[in-house]
Amino acid sequence: MTTRGEAEEAVKTLLGYIEKDPSREGLKDTPSRVINSWDEIFAGYRQSPGEVLSSTFNGEGYDGIVLLKDIEFHSTCEHHLQPFAGSAHVAYIPTDRIVGISKLARIVDLHSRRLQNQERITMDVADDLEEHLSPLGCAVIIEASHGCMQCRGVRKQNATMTTSSMRGVFFDKSEARSELMRLIRD
Numbered sequence: 001m002t003t004r005g006e007a008e009e010a011v012k013t014l015l016g017y018i019e020k021d022p023s024r025e026g027l028k029d030t031p032s033r034v035i036n037s038w039d040e041i042f043a044g045y046r047q048s049p050g051e052v053l054s055s056t057f058n059g060e061g062y063d064g065i066v067l068l069k070d071i072e073f074h075s076t077c078e079h080h081l082q083p084f085a086g087s088a089h090v091a092y093i094p095t096d097r098i099v100g101i102s103k104l105a106r107i108v109d110l111h112s113r114r115l116q117n118q119e120r121i122t123m124d125v126a127d128d129l130e131e132h133l134s135p136l137g138c139a140v141i142i143e144a145s146h147g148c149m150q151c152r153g154v155r156k157q158n159a160t161m162t163t164s165s166m167r168g169v170f171f172d173k174s175e176a177r178s179e180l181m182r183l184i185r186d
């Protein structure tokens with residue numbers, strides 16, 4: 001695996017591709033700052049979904065939808081290393097175990113803080129809920145704007161992309177899906 005020193009050297013090389021003098025004062029500490037920011041925005045590689053979703057509670061018979069909506073997230077597109085950001089709505093219907101609500105936000109962060117595409121985050125969050133909570137159903141809907149489309153390529157500032165993954169009753173039953181959509185819109 002690449003060391004921190006090698007990573008900083010590589011950033012210096014990239015700076016030399018853009019600027020004649022990559023060692024000028026303003027850029028002197030840029031390689032180390034870039035790697036510090038990478039440690040933060042790619043922290044998801046050091047976390048495991050099983051740990052995030054490990055502590056569950058008795059649902060005491062609750063059998064309705066649990067929805068956390070408008071979870072803002074930032075991620076990085078694996079094709080261009082450009083940011084993409086937006087909000088996620090995460091829902092599940094428990095069988096007997098429920099999870100602390102902040103864990104739904106943490107699981108979105110865990111997957112966002114890796115090199116990603118939006119489709120994979122959507123599926124991976126749904127997979128984790130299925131695997132660790134065995135819910136009656138779970139759903140993940142993500143809306144995001146993509147930097148790689150805003151500042152380069154087709155340059156569309158206002159286009160947003162929506163992805164969804166519906167599992168269990170949210171896939172099988174249109175009533176469950178409609179109820180979820182109503183809760184998200186309200």
Ligand SMILES: [Zn+2]
Binds near residue numbers: 077080082149
């Ligand atoms: Zn991209």
